Amino acid sequence: MSEFDFVQVNREYPNEAYAPDGELWWETKIHGCRGAFPRMASWLRWNVEVGERFTTRQLRKVLNVKNEHAQRRQRELRDHGWRYLSSKEEPSLGEDCILEEIGWWPGDGPRPKTTAISAKVRRQVLERDGGRCVICGRAAGEQYDDGSIVSLAAGHIRANSHGGKISLDNLRTECRLCNESVRADTGSAADPKAVLEQVKSLKKKEREELRYWIQAGQRTRTALDRAYDAYRLGGPRVQEEVVRYLAEMESRSWV
Numbered sequence: 473m474s475e476f477d478f479v480q481v482n483r484e485y486p487n488e489a490y491a492p493d494g495e496l497w498w499e500t501k502i503h504g505c506r507g508a509f510p511r512m513a514s515w516l517r518w519n520v521e522v523g524e525r526f527t528t529r530q531l532r533k534v535l536n537v538k539n540e541h542a543q544r545r546q547r548e549l550r551d552h553g554w555r556y557l558s559s560k561e562e563p564s565l566g567e568d569c570i571l572e573e574i575g576w577w578p579g580d581g582p583r584p585k586t587t588a589i590s591a592k593v594r595r596q597v598l599e600r601d602g603g604r605c606v607i608c609g610r611a612a613g614e615q616y617d618d619g620s621i622v623s624l625a626a627g628h629i630r631a632n633s634h635g636g637k638i639s640l641d642n643l644r645t646e647c648r649l650c651n652e653s654v655r656a657d658t659g660s661a662a663d664p665k666a667v668l669e670q671v672k673s674l675k676k677k678e679r680e681e682l683r684y685w686i687q688a689g690q691r692t693r694t695a696l697d698r699a700y701d702a703y704r705l706g707g708p709r710v711q712e713e714v715v716r717y718l719a720e721m722e723s724r725s726w727v
């Protein structure tokens with residue numbers, strides 16, 4: 473049982489946490505807010521802060537629904553702008569999830585006609601891109617330089633607001649950091665000298681590769697990268713065979 477496995481969080485709720493009928497949003501009887509999903513979103517909005525943890529078990533108890541039902545509703549969160557890390561991205565989390573971004577909840581007004589990317593499309597995009605950010609090449613669960621954990625999302629190549637469609641050819645896998653810097657469009661203001669120094673320290677072949685990435689607008693994957701992707705996503709049987717093969721090749725080279 474998780475230490476976060478409690479339902480009633482003793483918080484003083486602000487006025488915004490109360491629906492027009494005077495009830496908390498996740499207990500209101502207002503039409504359109506009584507479904508499991510709106511209630512889940514409302515409860516999360518006022519009981520879990522960004523960076524805090526929650527569990528499916530908690531949501532199930534709050535909503536008084538079966539486990540599979542809670543899991544299904546929970547996946548819908550991602551279609552409505554919510555972002556959270558789960559054991560899928562970071563196995564050590566176990567049952568816990570860490571809230572990363574608050575999305576739509578009933579207090580925002582009518583539920584949007586999902587302009588969001590569905591869980592299914594998101595999965596297809598991530599699979600196609602080898603489960604890695606196409607910009608920096610990081611995979612979910614790996615770490616950034618500051619030690620925080622990489623999470624992946626399907627990002628628009630041509631922005632929604634500029635007429636970009638939710639179709640596989642307008643979506644690509646982006647990590648949290650790259651997605652943010654693409655959205656900000658400016659990136660952080662780095663010292664040009666320092667950046668050039670870094671570029672100058674590259675070997676000729678690396679410089680050529682860098683130039684190619686810049687032209688392509690993404691970090692293209694080498695045969696070695698692709699082999700590692702295939703290994704990572706291949707499942708235990710494939711992985712075992714690859715490890716065995718590599719060990720065998722290694723031992724031969726010593727003979």
Ligand SMILES: [Zn+2]
Pocket residue numbers: 605606607608609610646647648649650651
């Ligand atoms: Zn990235």
